[in-house]
Amino acid sequence: MRKGLLPLQAVMVMAVSITGVFTFEAWAQETATPVAQDQNWADVKTIMDRRCVVCHSCYDAPCQLKLTSPEGVLRGASKQAVYHTERLTDAQPTRLGIDAQTVPEWRALGFHTVTSDPEQADTPGLLERYLELGREKPMPENAPLPDALGLALDRPLVCPTSDEFDQFSRDHALAGMPYGTAPLADTEYQALMTWSRSGAPLLSVPIGIPAEVQDQISQWEAFLNSNDPRSQLMSRYLYEHLFLARLHFQGDAPRRFFQLVRSTTAPGEAVDIIASRRPFDDPGADAFYYRLQQSTETIVHKEHLVYSIGPDRMARYRQLFLDPEWTLAELPAYGDAEGGNPFSTFMKMPAKSRYQFLLDDALFFVRSFIRGPVCHGETAVDVIEDRFWVSFLDPDADLSIADPSFLKDGAAYLELPVSEADAGALGALPGFSHRNQVRYLEFRDARYKDAPIYQTGFDYGSIWDGDGTNPNALITVFRHFDNASAMTGFHGDIPETAWVLDFPIFERINYDLVAGYDVFGRVEHQLTTRLYMDELRMESEDTFLFFMPKDVRSQMHKSWYQGTLAEWHTYWHRRHVDGNFPTGITFETSSPKQEFLLTLLERGNGLWATNDPINRCTEGECSKDYSEIALRELADQTGDWVKYLPDLSVLVVENNGGTTELFTLVHDKAHFNVAFLFDEIARRNPEADEVTILPGLIGSYPNFYFHVGQNQLAGFNTALKSIRSQSDYLAAVAQYGVRRTSPDFWVLSDLIYEMFLEQKPIQAGVFDLNRYKDPKPNDDPT
Structure with missing residues (x-):
């Protein structure tokens, strides 16, 4: 929380002192x-x-x-x-x-x-x-x-x-x-x-890097450029997964970051980046080097993907990739075909190590799916529900890890669309994702039926618990119409859907949406990326269903894909709910989805809150904060009023004691299904929309600001819950909202950014205001 507002001069001084010259x-x-x-x-x-x-x-x-x-x-x-x-x-x-x-x-x-x-x-x-x-x-x-x-x-x-x-x-x-x-x-x-x-002069003094940081850079560049073939393959794997990362050295200044790049020049020389379209493209016949280049641009939140590095991280890489026994006769080739199948490219590297690498920083990788260049516009993210919870299959329960022959035999079915790109306008679009996915599902189902797990079923131990120390094991994903966000833990009320990711799903999402995605690509590439992600969403949901009682799976699945076209869609994609795979869980209530998900929270040894103090709490566990108590009246509520709210609103509350609190109001839009690319409005179910309220800031694109005093919260609640028309919403905006044209717009925007920097000095970034709404009388609330 922060006291008061700052004049422009103080804002400037603060920004310079925080971010450096x-x-x-x-x-x-x-x-x-x-x-x-x-x-x-x-x-x-x-x-x-x-x-x-x-x-x-x-x-x-x-x-x-x-x-x-x-x-x-x-x-x-x-x-x-x-x-x-x-x-x-x-x-x-x-x-x-x-x-x-x-x-x-x-x-x-x-x-x-x-x-x-x-x-x-x-x-x-x-x-x-x-x-x-x-x-x-x-x-x-x-x-x-x-x-x-x-x-x-x-x-x-x-x-x-x-x-x-x-x-x-x-x-x-x-x-x-x-x-x-x-x-x-x-x-x-x-x-x-x-x-x-005066000619728009631009300061051009080289940025100084402290000696201790420069020493770490030298150590990392030596580590990543080892001539040992195993090390070379490891470095390629790391680069293809971290090329978008803002690398931050443990204990370093909070606003100093670096990026991992491929350069034609060796360590000690000026970086000369190899301008390949994708990270797995051929760097050329000449020698190249992995380098750490300092990031010098303004930190914008929508692309700010922080990844911590330091001595502990290097030791972890050695433990995962170099200490295990594995051999490599020759390095794999580069190019679309190889980049379109990371399972064959990195086949020699231990699968468990690769999966554990993803799990160690699961939130970073989920955020890379969201903050990478793919997620722009409605079509890019209408493949997901507005809020869902994500967990991960434990490595010991994942047959792709436990059975060494699984990926060796199944790699041919795990090709991604980029591997079959051609020069035609529509390239490999017709049937690619459907054809390959059907083959893989048939292979996967056959292998699991022959495995011991098919006799016992998955239980709670089959879900990764973060090894008792890692909060990345449970994640909430929010969609905000044409963008999304993610955070650790389970937030909001019980969601309609949940995902369980295994290694093949997790890795394919990364190569579909991040490593293999070309923002400058043609329409075929854009569509195959989106259609393949549709397959991966359904596979994640199906894996979750394996944990549910057999007799509820079919009905639960139907509730996610309501409508004749959606039923046809699942039939065409050969999606059938497996009613034979047993569950290893004995459920004690008539709400197995809720029971399962809440039980996962209890396994964290304090890694996550077991309840949501605003949206989902029981007597004695709810928040004691005055503002949060008041806002519980709006949280997890349905009603006509909800559909009028923007996708993502920031609520600024000025407390009576002179401090300021920030809250995010997330409009969780309900759908009959998310099975198709276009005409989302026809699949909306606005009567089931809800609001999730979170302390602090989430998302990168706020749609609107509300600004109230603590003693106005009751009136704010009443005004929102009384909305029955667009004119009612405009009345609430007039009393509590901050329009783009308001004299307070920039002052409040600055305050929110300053508080963000204070609260999360490493993760904070400038918000994008391109999506800030301008409420009008003729707006369609759906």
Whole structure:
């Protein structure tokens, strides 16, 4: 909790002290923009992070204008969108810091400048002109945005060049920056304009790394670049799983991170990244090296995947991959075919070690499925329910681990779609995921029927318990319409569905959604990725059903796939509920799903709370916090009012004692099924929607802020529960909500970010506000 609000100057000082001086290596010697060592850049960078990066970051930055680093400012903008679900050929990758290194190279890839040309001092740059346009045409204060101003993520973007801006500003007079929000404060506007008019100088002093950290980097690079063939295969396995990670050294400064890259240069030299599309692509015939490169961009939460490293981690890798007895005659090849089947590529490495590697940091890998580039837009995540609980098959119960011949004989059936990609527009799309998955399920079922476990069934010991020390064993996943989030433990009320992942499922999800996914790929790749994930979801649900009593499995499965089309879908996918596989659990209640899941919580020796103090608690176990007690009136509730709430809302509560609390209101949308790619609205069941309320912040894309005093909580509850129409919801917004155009919008946004940094200094990052809602009278609540 935090006392009071901070003025802008204090916010700037805090940001600089927490994150360090914003400095970057000189990189664009050929650029026409001079790079000046100007300390004012730190203040300008702070403003940009809080007002610009909140929309201009990652692959979904409008016009690919990524403002998270000086490199992004110099690269500029493009008319080509990264997310394009209809393209028939693969696009040229445009990854900042990878696919081009100089301004001329970016210009050759279609990017245009957004800063002023120092040789034409009287001509303002695009950034300056967008800011001026926003100043000239501000949004109406604390009111809905004009209808002409679109917020949809897939809205057509014009992305004008400097020569086109005059006409653009006439056609789109309301498109100034910051887009569709309250205006900048005078001090912020003047700081940015002064910086822009002075040539947009960018600080370029090399970042210093403490000697003790540099020593660890040297040790890690030596470890990862050993000439021993087993070590080389281990390093490849680690790289293909950690290439998106923000590596953080144990005990190091909370805002210093590194990335594992492949470089043409050896340790001790400047990093020269090999620009492959995927981590398993061939690095070339010449020698290459695994290097740790410092991350210098603004930390944006939606791509911030923290992975801890240090001496303990290196010792763990030795224990998992180098201490066991295994031999390797030759290293496997690179390429789509090999990357599309990690089970054959890494066959020689002990399967138990590979599975345990995933389990050790299961939350990191689940989050990589979510925060990787695949999860953009509704189609990417409508393969999952809005909230479900995940557990993992214990290695000793997983036949792919316990039986050495399982993966050897079954690897041919575990090919992923990328392994059969071809040059055609639809490539391997027709029937690939269905054909391979059916073959694998037939193989898996036959092997389990011949195994001793088929006589006894899975019991509680068949679920990994974290070995008594690891909280990653139980995870809650939330879907927020077109994005998702995850956290350890089981949160909210008993969910409709639950997943149990074994090693083949876990590894295939990683290679489908992360290692094998190409955000610049054509439509065939996008669809096969989504369809294959559909198969993996069903397989995870089926594994969960093996723990249920045989006589409830079929009905439970039907409740997940309601509707004639959904029943046909499961039939076509050869999904049949196995009523013969026994369960090893003797259930004592008439609610086996609830009994099973809650019993898993009791096995953690305190790793997780056995109850949810707001959403699911029994007498004597509920929260004693005043705000949480009040909010229990809303939690785990159904009703007409729920469907009007945004997918993800942040509630800021100002307590009577001067402190501030943050809560997240998650709208759990109910579905009759999640079996199809399109027309989700037809499969919605809004009458069964619920709200899960969590202390703190989850998610990366808040849809709305509510701001109340502690003594207003009762009224806030009443206002929400009284909603029966869109006009009722708008009345609640007027009293308790913070619109995009509210004078408090940026102040509250800053406060939330500051508290996030205080509470989770390593995990925190800037939130993306592209999805922040603008409630209007004609909105459809479903």
